[in-house]
Amino acid sequence: MAEIVLENLGHSYLSDPKDEADFALKPVNLTWQDGKTYALLGPSGCGKTTMLNIISGIVAPSHGRLLFDRQDVTQTPTVERNIAQVFQFPVIYSTKTVRQNLAFPLECRGVAPVRIKARVAEVATLLDLDYALDMPARRLSADQKQLISLGRGLVREDVSAILLDEPLTVIDPQMKFMLRRKLREINRETGMTMILVTHDQSEAMSFADEIVVMKDGLLQQSGTPGELFSRPQNDFVGYFIGSPPMNMITLETRDGVLGTDALDLTKNLTVGTAGSRHQLGIRPEHVSLVAANAENIGLGKIKKIEHLGVDGVVTLQLATGVLIKAKTRKHVEMSVGQTLGVNVLTDDALLYIEGSLALAQ
Amino acid sequence: MLQIDQLTTADPKVSLQDISFQFDAGNIYTILGRTGAGKTELLRALMGLNSLVKGDIQLDGQSIAKRPVKDRSMSLVYQQFINYPHLSVLDNVAFPLRRQGKKKSEAQLLAAKMLTTIGLGDFLQRRPAQLSGGQQQRVALARAMVKKSRILMLDEPLANLDYKLREQLREEFPRLVAGNDDSVILYTTTEPREAMELGNTMIVMTDGRIVASGPPADLFAHPPTKDAASVISDPPISFIAGFVRSGALYFGEDQLAPNNGLHLPPDGPVTIALRPDAIELGGAFNATIGLSEFSGSETIVHLDFDFGRAIMLVEGIETFEAGTHISVSIQAEHIMLFALDGQNITTRTK
Structure with missing residues (x-):
C-alpha cells in the first residue's frame, strides 16, 4: 500500500x-x-x-x-x-x-x-x-x-x-x-x-x-x-458532474450592473472584464418551484416533465424564453403548460466569467 | 399496428414464454429488464431471426410470422455501432434505399434529409470511423429510420456510449424519432430511468415473460409484482420480511411498522417494500450506517436495521460515517406490501 x-x-x-x-x-x-x-x-x-x-x-x-x-x-x-x-x-x-x-x-x-x-x-x-x-x-x-x-x-x-x-x-x-x-x-x-x-x-x-x-x-x-x-x-x-447538467444562464451588463430578465437575482454580482461572457450556473437540484402567486424570483411555464422514479426533471421556459431545469420530487403534481414560480438561493447561483468560476463571490 | 400472440421460443439462453401484446403505431415502447430477461430475444423473434415454437405475429391483421426477415418492414439498431466502414456516412444511410430499388440520386437525397434531421448534415462525406461514438450510433439510427419501416427496434442503443453522450441522446431522442407516427418503436434497456424517460408505455420483462406494462409513472407507483418493483427501482427498493397480526404491521416478527393509510391483509407473513424515499432522517427507528454514497445532489445511505437492510435517499450531499448509529422514520405512504407469491397487495384507505 x-x-x-x-x-x-x-x-x-x-x-x-x-x-x-x-x-x-x-x-x-x-x-x-x-x-x-x-x-x-x-x-x-x-x-x-x-x-x-x-x-x-x-x-x-x-x-x-x-x-x-x-x-x-x-x-x-x-x-x-x-x-x-x-x-x-x-x-x-x-x-x-x-x-x-x-x-x-x-x-x-x-x-x-x-x-x-x-x-x-x-x-x-x-x-x-x-x-x-x-x-x-x-x-x-x-x-x-x-x-x-x-x-x-x-x-x-x-x-x-x-x-x-x-x-x-x-x-x-x-x-x-x-x-x-x-x-x-x-x-x-x-x-x-x-x-x-x-x-x-x-x-x-x-x-x-x-x-x-x-x-x-x-x-x-x-x-x-x-x-x-x-x-x-x-x-x-x-x-459533466450532475445529471441533468448545471443550468447556465447568460447575463447582460446594463449600466455597469450584471443581470438577466429571466430571474430577479438581487445579489451583488462583480462585473468581470468588460466584453467577456458572464453566466450564472445553477444546479437543477437548487431550483425550487412554488405556486405562481407565491414569492418568487421569476415565473416559468412548464415545457416538459420527465418522470425518473422517485424524482423528476421539470423543464421551464422563463420570461425571456430561457430554459431552466429543476429536479424535484413534486413532479407528479405538475402538468405541462402550468406556470410556476422559481426560487434559487443566492449562494446557489454561481458566477462564471468566460467559463471559469469567478472567485470574488 | 403490431400484435403478438402467445409468442414462445426455444432459444439457447432465454426462451420467450407465451408472450402476448398489442403495440400501437405512433407509440414508443421501452422494454425494461435485466441482462438475460429476454429483451433481445423478443426483438429477434419479431424480426424473424429466432424461430418460434408457438405463437403468431400480426402486422395490421396479417400474419407475418412466416415471412422472411426482409419482408417484415422492421429495422433493428444494435448496441454496437454497426455501419459500413468503407462507405461515406451518406452512402451508409442511402444503402437500404438502394436495396429497395430507389435511384441513386433519390436515395442520396432522402438519406441527406434524414441525416440533417438527426444532426449530421455536416458530416455526409465522412467515413464512420472519423466520427465520435455518439455520431456513429446516430448514423446507424438514421439508416434504420430512413427505410420508414413499420417497426423500428432499438436494442440498448446507448449502452456503449459515455454517460454524458447517453444523457444528450436521451434528451434528443424524442426529436430524432419525431414524425414516425405510422411506426411502432420498441426500445430495450436495462436502465429504469432511461425506460421511464423515453417510453409512452413501459414493458417490464423477467425470465422471458412480460410481467408488467403501462405508462411509466403508473408502473412506478403501482408495480404489480415484487419482481417488477425491483426491476423498475433505481436506486433499489428494499424488501423486508414482515408480519401482519391483529391489525398491526411488523418488520420481522415483532418490530411495529407504521401502517397509517394502509389496508392490511389478513394475519400472516408479508413482504414490506420500502422505497428509498420512504425512510427519512430522525424518528423512532434505529439503524447502523453500512455505507453512504453520493449520487449527484443526493446521498444514498445503506442502513442496517435489526430487521434487515434498506436504502435511504437523502436530498443534498451529507456525509454519514459508516458504522455509526442514526435514528430514522419510515413513511407509511411510501410503503408497499407484497404477498409471499410476489403479488402487490397494497391498498390504501383514502
Whole structure:
C-alpha cells in the first residue's frame, strides 16, 4: 500500500511535442493518499486511461516523475510495481474453480501452500464468495466474476494499489449498486488505495473520496464529490458532474450592473472584464418551484416533465424564453403548460466569467 | 399496428414464454429488464431471426410470422455501432434505399434529409470511423429510420456510449424519432430511468415473460409484482420480511411498522417494500450506517436495521460515517406490501 504522487507528470505519444495540444496528458501535479478511493473521470479521449497506464507502468511518461511512497517508480517495470488491476470485462480462468482462480497469483509467486490456503479463505470471506469456492468460475454471474478478478489482486499482500478500469460496465444497474457497496467495504477493511477510471459521473461520485475530472488531457478539477457538485471550477465540470447538467444562464451588463430578465437575482454580482461572457450556473437540484402567486424570483411555464422514479426533471421556459431545469420530487403534481414560480438561493447561483468560476463571490 | 400472440421460443439462453401484446403505431415502447430477461430475444423473434415454437405475429391483421426477415418492414439498431466502414456516412444511410430499388440520386437525397434531421448534415462525406461514438450510433439510427419501416427496434442503443453522450441522446431522442407516427418503436434497456424517460408505455420483462406494462409513472407507483418493483427501482427498493397480526404491521416478527393509510391483509407473513424515499432522517427507528454514497445532489445511505437492510435517499450531499448509529422514520405512504407469491397487495384507505 502506498501514497502515490504525480509530479509534473505528462505524456505525449509524439517523440517531439511542440505545444500543449501534442500532449495526451498535460503535465499535472497530484497526491493520492494511502488508503483512499479516487476516481479519474472524463469523456472518451480525455487522458484518463493514459494516466492509469502510466501508474500501472504500461506507458512510460514522457515528462515528470511518478512516486510510490516517495520512491521514484517512473521507469520501474509493471511487474515490480505491485499493482492489481481489474478491467472492463472480467478476466478469469474459466476452466478453473473459484478457489484455483484466487490461488493462482500466489502460486506464481511461490507462496507456501498453507499460506495460500489461509489467504484464499480470507479473501473469499471478504468477497462473500465462500460458498462458491469449489464452483467452476465460468458458472458465476458477471458481477461475481468481477469480484474474482478483484480477488486475484487482493490475495497478494504486497499490493500498492488497485486500479479499476471501468469495472462496472458489463454489470446490470441493480447489481452495480451491490458491487459498489462491496468495493467500498473492501477499501474500508483492507485500507488499500483504489483508483477507478470511469466516464460515469454517478459512479465516480458514489465510489470515490476524491474525483479527478479530466478533459482533452487537461486536469479540470480535483476534489471531493461535494466540492465538485457545489463549486464546479468551470462550465465543463458543471456540465459533466450532475445529471441533468448545471443550468447556465447568460447575463447582460446594463449600466455597469450584471443581470438577466429571466430571474430577479438581487445579489451583488462583480462585473468581470468588460466584453467577456458572464453566466450564472445553477444546479437543477437548487431550483425550487412554488405556486405562481407565491414569492418568487421569476415565473416559468412548464415545457416538459420527465418522470425518473422517485424524482423528476421539470423543464421551464422563463420570461425571456430561457430554459431552466429543476429536479424535484413534486413532479407528479405538475402538468405541462402550468406556470410556476422559481426560487434559487443566492449562494446557489454561481458566477462564471468566460467559463471559469469567478472567485470574488 | 403490431400484435403478438402467445409468442414462445426455444432459444439457447432465454426462451420467450407465451408472450402476448398489442403495440400501437405512433407509440414508443421501452422494454425494461435485466441482462438475460429476454429483451433481445423478443426483438429477434419479431424480426424473424429466432424461430418460434408457438405463437403468431400480426402486422395490421396479417400474419407475418412466416415471412422472411426482409419482408417484415422492421429495422433493428444494435448496441454496437454497426455501419459500413468503407462507405461515406451518406452512402451508409442511402444503402437500404438502394436495396429497395430507389435511384441513386433519390436515395442520396432522402438519406441527406434524414441525416440533417438527426444532426449530421455536416458530416455526409465522412467515413464512420472519423466520427465520435455518439455520431456513429446516430448514423446507424438514421439508416434504420430512413427505410420508414413499420417497426423500428432499438436494442440498448446507448449502452456503449459515455454517460454524458447517453444523457444528450436521451434528451434528443424524442426529436430524432419525431414524425414516425405510422411506426411502432420498441426500445430495450436495462436502465429504469432511461425506460421511464423515453417510453409512452413501459414493458417490464423477467425470465422471458412480460410481467408488467403501462405508462411509466403508473408502473412506478403501482408495480404489480415484487419482481417488477425491483426491476423498475433505481436506486433499489428494499424488501423486508414482515408480519401482519391483529391489525398491526411488523418488520420481522415483532418490530411495529407504521401502517397509517394502509389496508392490511389478513394475519400472516408479508413482504414490506420500502422505497428509498420512504425512510427519512430522525424518528423512532434505529439503524447502523453500512455505507453512504453520493449520487449527484443526493446521498444514498445503506442502513442496517435489526430487521434487515434498506436504502435511504437523502436530498443534498451529507456525509454519514459508516458504522455509526442514526435514528430514522419510515413513511407509511411510501410503503408497499407484497404477498409471499410476489403479488402487490397494497391498498390504501383514502
